[in-house]
Amino acid sequence: MFRIGELARQYQIKADTLRYYEKNGLLAPSERSASGYRLYSHADAVKLRFILKAKAVGFSLAEIQELLTIEANRSQWACQDVKGMVESKVAQLEVKMAELTRFRDSLQELADACCGGPESAENCSILDALEVRQ
Incomplete structure (x- = not known):
């Protein structure tokens, strides 16, 4: 024990x-x-x-x-029951990985478009791209 x-x-x-x-x-x-x-x-x-x-x-x-x-x-x-669970999990992970890849690519695009300089954020391309316009 x-x-x-x-x-x-x-x-x-x-x-x-x-x-x-x-x-x-x-x-x-x-x-x-x-x-x-x-x-x-x-x-x-x-x-x-x-x-x-x-x-x-x-x-x-x-x-x-x-x-x-x-x-x-x-x-x-049956083994197929267990395999089915594993294959379902793999499919879920593939969807999640594709989503994370899209997030990464979108963030990289924002970062690449930004000058990243020391000047004011008045004209920051990242903030502009995320801005909610009414």
Whole structure:
């Protein structure tokens, strides 16, 4: 059994993160020691490692909860279900990356059009481009 601080240190996270995962159903409610400390089993540590790996590749906590459900009942799911989740996540990331590329290009265009000199911003091309005209 691991006390909350021990498990948190082992995975380089805060104890509050473990409490949050427990509160939101990602980890089962922990046992308590005689002195009231949360205690986690080896199985909890394995599940935490799964959660952290899934989070590290970009899954949301809701998506991780779904993956945990699949993990707990593997025989009732097909590989295509899991692959579908991953492919959906890839598609979401591609949309986000395209959006970020557009933002970067627009900002670079604004920066390139500006002289960037020490003079007054009275005629600043960036402010002019962003100005709301009524």
